[in-house]
Ligand SMILES: Cc1cc2nc3c(=O)[nH]c(=O)nc-3n(C[C@H](O)[C@H](O)[C@H](O)COP(=O)(O)OP(=O)(O)OC[C@H]3O[C@@H](n4cnc5c(N)ncnc54)[C@H](O)[C@@H]3O)c2cc1C
């Protein structure tokens with residue numbers, strides 16, 4: 001099977017973000033970066049499918065040069081090769097534009113399955129995978145928790161997570177796009193051998209300008225401002241040393257809230 | 261562009277789904293502010309009674325599209341139907357709930373008609389003649405104000421709870437049947453078996469006291485301090501999704517939109533950021549305590565008491581204090 005995982009690099013989830021000078025995003029200068037959670041699960045799933053059916057796993061990323069570090073991690077986990085569409089200036093901003101660029105690269109060769117995350121951990125659009133499917137004219141399934149591929153029949157069964165604890169299997173002809181939900185399986189660690197091998201694997205860099213993609217026709221949605229939510233009901237923050245806050249808390253739970 | 265607001269009405273098992281009624285309530289407010297007309301759009305098969313019910317709300321009309329092919333949701337046929345209607349009618353705005361079905365559908369529609377889509381909105385503001393939409397990102401840590409710079413219709417999905425169905429106003433709107441020729445649409449996705457996740461052993465819905473743990477615990481071995489706290493309190497243990505995804509705790513302890521909904525007397529959240537999908541499962545707790553190193557963690561927005569600090573210090577100290585008492 002020819003498998004491809006879209007991998008997005010995002011700012012470290014545990015960082016305390018600061019708003020950038022323009023007020024339209026976060027400061028990225030002092031941050032470390034990692035693979036968006038769903039994408040790590042999606043890569044794991046690609047690797048499992050390759051183990052079962054043979055074939056190859058490619059990674060596709062749109063991002064600045066620093067994204068190479070996350071791609072290397074994916075290669076160390078076991079992906080065969082990678083494509084990085086370089087957008088060092090952050091020109092591609094909306095999910096629609098991202099999907100358009102990714103689609104342009106994906107038109108170059110046919111993959112049996114294209115996997116994306118359900119939702120990215122930074123801008124959290126929950127759009128890119130489905131946009132991509134439609135731009136490529138492929139069928140799709142979202143929020144997928146299990147995959148059973150049948151390469152001989154060119155079919156794939158995907159288990160979709162639904163609301164309130166329901167699940168549904170659907171069957172799609174391949175090629176298809178699946179958006180993967182966190183928790184689909186357990187993510188493997190890169191082995192030392194994997195890390196060594198990854199150094200020799202190819203990351204093909206593609207310049208945005210080398211792609212024949214016209215972003216002027218993409219519907220524009222502008223981010224005017226990014227800010228910390230203003231809250232109406234804020235918690236009473238307990239102050240003091242560990243011993244003090246703990247004492248206050250127990251006191252309040254007993255006497256004020258009367259819950260213990 | 262016309263001065264119309266359309267709202268997509270989702271339904272299942274003969275009932276209109278609550279997120280759609282929330283969208284309709286928001287649509288009503290927007291229509292009042294702008295003087296635009298408001299139209300509920302419902303797709304399905306043999307859903308006349310639902311359309312009638314919608315007609316009792318304050319709407320200018322109910323657009324009813326019935327076709328056997330629309331009996332169950334399918335992305336190809338739903339997208340085609342909506343594309344045709346939106347292209348022909350050119351409403352100003354197309355609203356729908358940010359539910360799983362629309363996560364599957366809305367981006368496909370946006371790509372099919374090449375229109376802008378803003379997902380998971382929690383509200384809007386009117387600025388002059390323009391609408392500014394507010395959405396959350398970075399796991400609810402940050403908000404963004406966004407504005408469409410594209411042609412209408414603008415497609416917007418609304419977060420559950422962004423508005424309340426209590427706001428919904430009654431009125432009378434005519435049901436207008438619309439027929440579409442969907443015979444040529446090929447349904448590529450075949451629905452197979454659907455099932456409800458097997459009920460786990462743990463039912464937390466009746467629990468009075470819950471100690472909940474999130475990704476802040478970092479690894480399974482660290483859960484011991486949470487277990488000790490739960491024991492000192494006589495509480496049940498629950499978790500956010502990543503803890504369960506990592507298999508540190510079983511799936512039946514997950515709280516949230518894809519887990520259990522609880523309403524204990526006390527919900528003590530340790531190292532949980534407070535993403536919306538978690539909040540919906542525990543916001544009705546009588547008293548919420550949050551322990552988190554990040555003072556901006558959204559969990560503090562709904563907590564009764566907060567401790568900004570390291571759970572690895574606070575939790576053992578709290579256990580000790582409770583044992584002394
Ligand atoms: C379709 C869908 C369905 C979902 N369903 C659910 C669901 O049912 N339930 C659910 O919970 N999530 C669900 N999610 C995931 C949800 O969006 C969040 O990703 C998740 O809730 C985050 O879990 P968390 O708070 O444990 O982790 P994070 O967001 O990573 O937060 C960890 C927190 O721990 C804090 N922390 C770190 N170290 C320490 C320390 N030493 N001491 C104290 N605090 C510390 C950090 O400051 C941070 O706030 C769903 C997502 C999607 C897309």
Ligand SMILES: Nc1ncnc2c1ncn2[C@@H]1O[C@H](COP(=O)(O)O)[C@@H](O)[C@H]1O
Nearest residue numbers: 006007062116117119120125126127128
């Ligand atoms: N710049 C990107 N490069 C590669 N994949 C991406 C990029 N942006 C989004 N994706 C994919 O689309 C998924 C959903 O992203 P989003 O629509 O932003 O929530 C992510 O989990 C990725 O798999």
